[in-house]
Amino acid sequence: MELIADILMVAGTFGAAVYCYVLSVRLKRFSTLETGMGGAIAVLSSQVDDMTKALDRARGAATGSAASLEALTARSEAVAARLELLLASMHDLPEPKVAAPVAEAADSTERKLRFVRRRVARDEMEAAE
Numbered sequence: 565m566e567l568i569a570d571i572l573m574v575a576g577t578f579g580a581a582v583y584c585y586v587l588s589v590r591l592k593r594f595s596t597l598e599t600g601m602g603g604a605i606a607v608l609s610s611q612v613d614d615m616t617k618a619l620d621r622a623r624g625a626a627t628g629s630a631a632s633l634e635a636l637t638a639r640s641e642a643v644a645a646r647l648e649l650l651l652a653s654m655h656d657l658p659e660p661k662v663a664a665p666v667a668e669a670a671d672s673t674e675r676k677l678r679f680v681r682r683r684v685a686r687d688e689m690e691a692a693e
Contacts, residue, residue, distance in 0.1 A: 595602045 594600050
């Protein structure tokens with residue numbers, strides 16, 4: 565009976581050793597930086613770093629643009645207020661007199677249109693063709 569127990573114990577130990585060897589081979593293949601998942605993880609990590617830097621630059625540019633836009637908005641509101649004030653002050657001015665266009669209309673009816681014709685030289689006709 566002891567012999568059977570020892571044989572089973574040796575077989576179990578041998579099975580555990582084979583299982584550990586298979587796991588170590590898989591782990592080595594998984595962690596190689598050139599071809600395995602380790603390489604993919606390293607590439608993804610560098611891409612995350614690059615994207616973080618790009619995001620920080622974009623955030624800085626957006627902050628600068630927002631500040632510039634706020635300044636332009638405040639300036640345009642001030643100009644709009646001045647325009648409203650100018651428009652309100654224009655209502656107080658008297659209406660201009662409209663007598664000048666009538667005099668111009670009388671002058672234009674008295675004039676006759678004149679058409680001028682020129683004769684084209686024969687050499688110019690040949691050059692055009």
